[in-house]
Amino acid sequence: MIDLSHIEKIYDSAAGPVHALKDISLHINKGEIYGIIGLSGAGKSTLVRCINLLERPTKGTVTIEGKNITAMNNSELREARKGIGMIFQHFNLLSTSTVFDNIAFPLQLSNTPKDAINSRVTELLDMVGLSDKADQYPSQLSGGQKQRVGIARALASNPHILLCDEATSALDPQTTKSILQLIKDINRKLKLTVVVITHEMQVIKEICDKVAVIDKGVIAEQGDVLDVFITP
């Protein structure tokens, strides 16, 4: 489903090159919830951004559903990205748009007809439990509600993959639980492949099937969550 093969990422910075990812190979199966855990600076954000090519790997290939996306031109890549939704730690909502318009945004960008947008957004609002918040603005919502909007927006174009970049790190433990539960429900219901990056063990234990531990740009360990983290 998702294959990363010998991914390397070097950033050029004023202080010299930064070797953020050294040699990362990962295979993520369809329908899995795959966790990537590591300390701050380990390379997690860089890695997850290499999966949708928000960041271009310096070396290596990213293959998604059999297609080598590292070899695609920009218009092919734009199309492929519709199959990959992403949610963020700080939600990244448009503050001057309503909940409805935030979720509709990716559909408007792809020129979806208005009727189709209305019915799709209504369905998504229901899926994330925010049917009564359509006309509110992000500033009127709690953190958990904002992330629900983020999830609905990420699912708007019917992706096969959901990338979660520290999606619960700004939330309190109770809200974290409910967002993780929602992600799990969506994973089961839509057969979505989910990649979760986090620095929190709780997140891995709560919802992930498989896990990779990343340290200083390399995978230190990977496998089934139960094998990698044996609870005493």
Ligand code: ADP
């Ligand atoms: P994590 O998400 O695990 O905190 P990151 O992927 O953000 O790690 O960062 C990995 C390393 O790459 C860090 O040393 C970070 O400072 C560096 N880095 C990340 N983005 C950039 C960038 N745009 N330019 C230069 N260095 C970067």
Ligand code: ADP
């Ligand atoms: P996160 O909370 O995901 O770890 P960061 O605060 O590390 O985010 O990074 C925020 C943004 O700054 C990212 O786009 C990342 O690529 C960039 N960045 C991180 N480290 C550096 C760095 N050392 N030099 C330049 N840009 C960086």
